[in-house]
Amino acid sequence: MSEVLVRMENIEKSFPGVHALNKVCFELLAGEVHALIGENGAGKSTLVKCLAGVYQKDSGTIEIRGKPVDIHNTREAQELGISIIHQELNMMKHLTAAQNIFIGREQNKKIPFLVNDVEINRKAVELFRLIDLKIDPRVKVGDLTVAQQQMVEIAKALSFNNDVLIMDEPSSSLSENEIEELFKVILDLRSKGKGIIYISHRLDELRRICDRVTVMRDSRHIVTTIMKDITTEQIISQMVGREIYESHHLHGDTEKNEIVLEVKKLKRGHVVRDVSFQLHKGEILGFAGLVGAGRTETMRLIFGADPMESGEIFIKGKKAVIKQPKDAVRQGICYLSEDRKRFGLALGMSVKVNTVMVSLQRFLGPLGIIDEVKSKAVTEKFIKKLNTRTPSIDQLVRNLSGGNQQKVVMGKWLIQDSDIMIFDEPTRGIDVGAKSEIYKLLNELAEQGKSIIMISSELPEILRMSHRVMVMCEGRVTAALSVAESTQEKIMYYATQRDISAVPLDLPKD
Ligand SMILES: Nc1ncnc2c1ncn2[C@@H]1O[C@H](COP(=O)(O)OP(=O)(O)OP(=O)(O)O)[C@@H](O)[C@H]1O
Ligand SMILES: [Mg+2]
Structure with missing residues (x-):
């Protein structure tokens, strides 16, 4: 039996209006890739953030290698050997790739950051080689694509050489080739006895690399089992607690249109x-x-x-x-961007404001004042249609789970009712249930004569x-x-x- 690296028991966490974790238990072994899955808003990110010191649990216990710990901040988590790759990219866009990786870890604190650039660039190149990332370490992160930024995040997490590595949807913006590279790295870490927590909505890829799987639903732990012992259909029904109807698209001939x-x-x-x-x-x-x-x-x-x-x-x-x-x-023409943080959402504003933002004209009353009743109704309609999980339409978008933020972006462009709709990675970070809802929606739009x-x-x-x-x-x-x-x-x-x-x-x- 491998050593237990992490044991979390009865973890509780609440936010105003949201009981995000309800007595959740989780365990990670050395040499294990452990999948953590569940619908958008189930509590996956919140759980791993409690482990990584981003959030503090309200109650419950965390043990690292059998020793009870209290983790107050990310630095303490680092010192305990825990690294996290966040679902939402949060890098400093004006710094270079190498600087982002080594920020706060300058060898000689007395020498200003930039003077150490030669050394950190060299180290960054080594890390990039490991994951086959072909970029210049001196390039500003803001100039990289979302996928490249994601790879830099991965390189950063690897640079700590920690025993516990948490990956919160690392692959959602990567393409097949990059995912293959990532998997090689993960399997290599596993063979070295590290423990990896892997969160993803792509069930087929979990099956390929994960040893065990833990399913969460509605803030609770539902089941933990060996991956081989559970079928994808069983995982899905544990996740959503219902059957999902997979509609099949009839591909008519559109070229004559x-x-x-x-x-x-x-x-x-x-x-x-x-x-x-x-x-x-x-x-x-x-x-x-x-x-x-x-x-x-x-x-x-x-x-x-x-x-x-x-x-x-x-x-x-x-x-x-x-x-x-x-x-x-x-x-x-409307364009739903792949990078919701940069182009899609005002994170510090409410779900309602974000939803009506681009089509504000339509929600103005005779005196140029926003028609509250109308904007409330339309926001509620899209929350229902997309099954967006939020305690209210006044919740700040920043506080929604990743997948639910994506749904807010969808809603805002759907209201626009454009004839030509460009969707850039529309289901990125969206759970299987919501995905089939979005597919249904896209099909309906096409049938109504929209072009997508x-x-x-x-x-x-x-x-x-x-x-x-x-x-x-x-x-x-x-x-x-x-x-x-x-x-x-x-x-x-x-x-x-x-x-x-x-x-x-x-x-x-x-
Ligand atoms: N800082 C916060 N303030 C308020 N509510 C929050 C905060 N962080 C998370 N929540 C809420 O906690 C619940 C769980 O969110 P979490 O991000 O853990 O979901 P998730 O399982 O990671 O979902 P996804 O698959 O969409 O990433 C959601 O209802 C979310 O809105
Ligand atoms: Mg999440």
Whole structure:
């Protein structure tokens, strides 16, 4: 029997209006990867935050290697050998990747941080090599993609070389290749006798790397068992306490429908290179590709969030001028961003304010004052529709669980009722139950005649939802496939089709 690294017993934690943990028990062994799963808002992040010193438990006991401990802050957790990779990225965007990793740990505290840069850059490169991350340690974190930032977080957690590593949805913004790298690292740590707590909504991936699984539901511990002994269906029904109906999408032919959006030869540096495609009425157009393929960057050009160098956009056949997001919204385009913290939400404001924010015009009364009744009604409608878990519509978004924040972003763009909807990783961090709700919703929107672009790094999601699939690699469209001719293998093939005649990526722009 392996040593028990962590034992948590009868952990209680309440926030105003929310009983987040109700007598929860949890145990982690040395050399074990232990999955922690449950619906959005079940209490997973709260539990691991109590262990990592981010929150203090109200009551209950925590033992580390059999010794009772009180963990008051993150530094004490570190000293006890506990590291956490947070669900929400919280790095200093103006510091470099290496500085973010080693902040507060300068060798010689007397020498200012920047003087030690050579040393920390060297160490960062070593860590990056471990996880096969190909970035310059001197680059500012704010300039990295979400996936790259996530990898930097992982590198940071590894740098402490702690015995207990908590990963709160480390893979949600990673693509297949990066996930493979992450798994290699996890299995290596496991073989060295470390304990890993792994939180994820991707059940198939848990099955591949986890030894045991603990399921939480409604702030309680439901079951802990050996992964091999439980089927995915059983896990799901323990999680949600009900059966989930998996509707199957009928992929009609949308190519005959009117063209709603056409983009021609969009270009921005080496990130977006001559991207052209058409979007039809009532169509869900999937965008597949590896992280860094230029999908988000393409959509940001269309939405006016970044300036394009050249290219044309046509909406219903008419040339459109889009210089800023406001122009796009006015012309019936909405964009649900992959990075909810940066582009999606005002975290310090309420669920209600966030929901009506972009469509404020519609909630103004005759005197230009917000119509409270109307905005309350519409917020409540979307909370119900998306099954968002919040004690009230006045709760600050910051206090919602990760998946529930994502649902608020969804709601806010759905109210906008645009004809062209761009969803960038719409189910990132969303639990299985809510995921099928969102799929249903996207299907309904398409049936109502809306046109949808869906970027997703989950190939099963692309195959299940799309009428047609665009594949991108290194800023170019490498394939346009009908869903009938698409397979995971085929998409992966095109997603890695590098154009060898292209200018090497590291050459300066001419
Ligand atoms: N700082 C806080 N203040 C108030 N409520 C909070 C706070 N942190 C978490 N909660 C609430 O506690 C409950 C559990 O949240 P938690 O973040 O642990 O869920 P989760 O299981 O991690 O969900 P997800 O899968 O969406 O990440 C939720 O109802 C959430 O709104
Ligand atoms: Mg969470």
